[in-house]
Amino acid sequence: MGIKDRRKREGVIIRKKIIEAATELFAQAGYENVSMRKIAAKIEYSPPTLYIYFKNKREILFELLKQGYALFYEAIKSTYDQNKDKDFRNKMLETLRSYVKFGDENKEYYKLMFIHNIDETEQVIGRDNDRYRGFEVLVMLVKEGIADGVINRSDPILLSQSIWAGLHGITALLNTFDKFPWVEKERIIDFHLNMIINGVSNKK
Amino acid sequence: MGIKDRRKREGVIIRKKIIEAATELFAQAGYENVSMRKIAAKIEYSPPTLYIYFKNKREILFELLKQGYALFYEAIKSTYDQNKDKDFRNKMLETLRSYVKFGDENKEYYKLMFIHNIDETEQVIGRDNDRYRGFEVLVMLVKEGIADGVINRSDPILLSQSIWAGLHGITALLNTFDKFPWVEKERIIDFHLNMIINGVSNKK
Amino acid sequence: MGIKDRRKREGVIIRKKIIEAATELFAQAGYENVSMRKIAAKIEYSPPTLYIYFKNKREILFELLKQGYALFYEAIKSTYDQNKDKDFRNKMLETLRSYVKFGDENKEYYKLMFIHNIDETEQVIGRDNDRYRGFEVLVMLVKEGIADGVINRSDPILLSQSIWAGLHGITALLNTFDKFPWVEKERIIDFHLNMIINGVSNKK
Amino acid sequence: MGIKDRRKREGVIIRKKIIEAATELFAQAGYENVSMRKIAAKIEYSPPTLYIYFKNKREILFELLKQGYALFYEAIKSTYDQNKDKDFRNKMLETLRSYVKFGDENKEYYKLMFIHNIDETEQVIGRDNDRYRGFEVLVMLVKEGIADGVINRSDPILLSQSIWAGLHGITALLNTFDKFPWVEKERIIDFHLNMIINGVSNKK
DNA sequence: AATGAATGAGGCTTCATTCAT
DNA sequence: TATGAATGAAGCCTCATTCAT
Secondary structure: OOHHHHHHHHHHHHHHHHHHHHHHHHHHHHHHHOHHHHHHHOOOOOOOHHHOOOOOOOHHHHHHHHHHHHHHHHHHHHHHHHHHOOOOHHHHHHHHHHHHHHHHHHHHHHHHHHHHOOHHHHHOOOOOOOOHHHHHHHHHHHHHHHHOOEEOOOOHHHHHHHHHHHHHHHHHHHHHOOOOOOOOHHHHHHHHHHHHHHEOOOOO | HHHHHHHHHHHHHHHHHHHHHHHHHHHHHOOOOOHHHHHHHHOOOHHHHHHHHHOOHHHHHHHHHHHHHHHHHHHHHHHHOOOOOOOOOHHHHHHHHHHHHHHHHHHHHHHHHHHOOOOOOHHEEEEOOOOOOOHHHHHHHHHHHHHHHOOOOOHHHHHHHHHHHHHHHHHHHHHHHHOOOOOOOOHHHHHHHHHHHHHHOOOO | OOHHHHHHHHHHHHHHHHHHHHHHHHHHHHHHHHOOHHHHHHHHHHHHHHHHHHOOHHHHHHHHHHHHHHHHHHHHHHHHHHHHOOOOOHHHHHHHHHHHHHHHHHHOOOOOOOOOOOHHHHHHEEOOOOOOOHHOOOOOOOOHHHHOEEEEEOOHHHHHHHHHHHHHHHHHHHOOOOOOOOOOHHHHHHHHHHHHHHHHHHHO | OOOHHHHHHHHHHHHHHHOOOOHHHHHOOOOOHHOHHHHHHHHHOHHHHHHHHHOOOOHHHHHHHHHHHEEEEHHHHHHHHOOOOHHHHHHHHHHHHHHHHHHOOOHHHHHHHHHOOOOHHHEEEEEEEEOOOOHHHHHHHHHHHHHHHEEEOOOHHHHHHHHHHHHHHHHHHHHHHOOOOOOOHHHHHHHHHHOOOOOOOOOO
16 A cells, blocks of 8 residues: 555545544534634644645535435435335334434434534535435335325325424424423334324324 | 603614514524624614613523514414314314414524524523423313314323424424425425324324 | 702712712722723713713822822821820821821722822822822921931931831732731731831931 | 744744733733733734733733742842842842842833732732742841841841831832932932831841 | 713634645 | 644624713
8 A cells, every 4th residue: 555545544534533523513512613723622633734624614514414414314224224024114113213313313413414504504415415315215115105005195295294394303302402301202202203104194 | 752751662672673683693694603793783783782782692682582482472372262162173283383384484583492402592491481381282282182082092291292393393394494395385284284183193 | 058059069979979989999990990881880870970070080080089189198197286296206106107097998099099000190190189298298207307316317308208118118018918918917017117217217 | 953943932932022012011001901902013913813822811911920020039039149148237238129129120020010919910829939939038038137136036027028018118119100209219229228227127 | 960872992802714834 | 744823804792982862
């Protein structure tokens, strides 16, 4: 391996360190309240060093979001795949649950990706990203459900949007209102997911 | 009317102008990104003037939130009251709709009250406010529904939290993702509300 | 008594209140750290009211100093007069003590008059004031002492300046270094005054 | 010399320039009346640059005081050492003179260290500093004088405090009242120092 | 006599970013 | 690659003061 490659690899490592530090700080204090200095301090480099790896603060956010979207899509898709052969209701339940779980386990990412709408976030979109690919999995799932006779025969897009709203609602509230006296977390999530599925299902 | 009264009233008007300007700016750009300078510029006063009417930036936010909570509660409670005598499902539908409608018609308030969670917001609570009184209306409604036999016999708190999550989901997404290709707004809202009610109802 | 007189008298009262409030605040926090607002708040008037009675902040200081100088001179002169008939050493001791006592009992005034040298304080001088009239008492005393054979035959001005320095030293240090581990206050003062007198006296 | 060293040295130079500018300004106008802007202007840098070298305004004062205390102690101690072998009265005279001389030649430092008592100054103490080590030299001297039979047999602490007050008096007055019609400076200082020594000496 | 309203100037400080090394 | 040095812009906020009423 040449010297060039080693350097490149080191560069990648530092980029990663920056992203990690930024993710943590952004989540704790909010994008606006985190300065380049603070990110630099956290990784024990000087502020100008960040500019070697990222054009500016926004680019750090963008990269971070891109990675977040990828993780997000991966989480949902793999759950869907792993439950491919279960009966539909369970497959759906687990896939929806993976959405909420992602938000719960990656509060920082979820906040930045789906709750806050940072100024120019839209600009990341269009650049190839996985932001809405999770939604496509949902549409697919819904279509299966209709074919299966479980989900009621409506516009799959409409259904998917409604379901997404249901998922986002619980995920966002648990994230944002962490001091609200929720009933036990597993219980409210489970109840809510079933409520959603019931809400879109044919009555027996 | 004495001179004193006129002056006082003028003061009240400026306070109102400040709140309005701040509401708009905070919602657009986020609390952290709005400076006193910017608020002052928007109402065409000098920055120090703001400090005549509000102790500091936080107090502007507090006042704004307080007003928002009051409007919010009023919107929901009055809808509930006006539909008191309708059959339960319609009463519920209209009350839930009033939540989404409030969020849709007061995007800035909704964002500040329920989407962003500004650090200091928690401090407003405790000071008498209407933040969670809307939730109490919901609990009441749910209990009626259970008594009525429409809503399934579960923990009313659990049910209410789930419904709230459902409502917040659609309200927040429409607010935040205004560039997403939603199906027609009235349609998705209507569908979603019915989905929620179905989701918590006894099957016939 | 006419209405005009009453008003005038009321004006005098408010002026006095302002001076009192200012004296206290200046002494506590230093001239620079006291704002017109704070003075106004202390007497429960609005800031512009102060400008009815004083041209500006400096004028408040000047007035205050003028009063301080008067009190100072009065304290020393009256002590001198009251001890006119005692033997010289005691007369001197008591007069010198009255200087230190004034500084101890009027810390705020002493600080403003003799320790800090606020910007334009010099401007107060020239306006008739009692700043240096205390010094004249001292010169008089010294001359008496020389005539009396107690104080050594030197330039009375030189002697007086040296004595003043001695007095200022203890007064200022006790005022400024209130956390220094002084021996008991009465004791150090008494010792110091005797030291001064011995220092300028003929040896027996 | 490496690049790093040169940079470091340049940094040290700027720190020094800041301290010098601040010393002059603080002494002239008082700590409270000197703004970071003004210090920056004096050294022809932008205000934020100061924050590269000092955390905040207070730290500039602290550093400055620390240096002043060191210079002060050094001045007195070295004089004492240099006169170790002279007869006691001369040793004492020269040591006391070095105090006054320090104050005369370092008016700004003396003002900041012993005349003004800036709120936060107390906080520098405790951090290792030389503020009161000069006083210890004085105590030592006094004890020698007692042993020597020159100084009268009193509490050495009491004696030292009284002498300090004497020294501070002349130093502070000459510093603060530079427009007062003093007799010739050398003369008043010399007279005053002898007055102090006589004041604490045994009569022959 | 008294004060609500208003502001230009300026206080301390942090920011994102650039540049030379 | 890495960073010391530097800064224009801007953050929140307080000040002394004026003016119309």
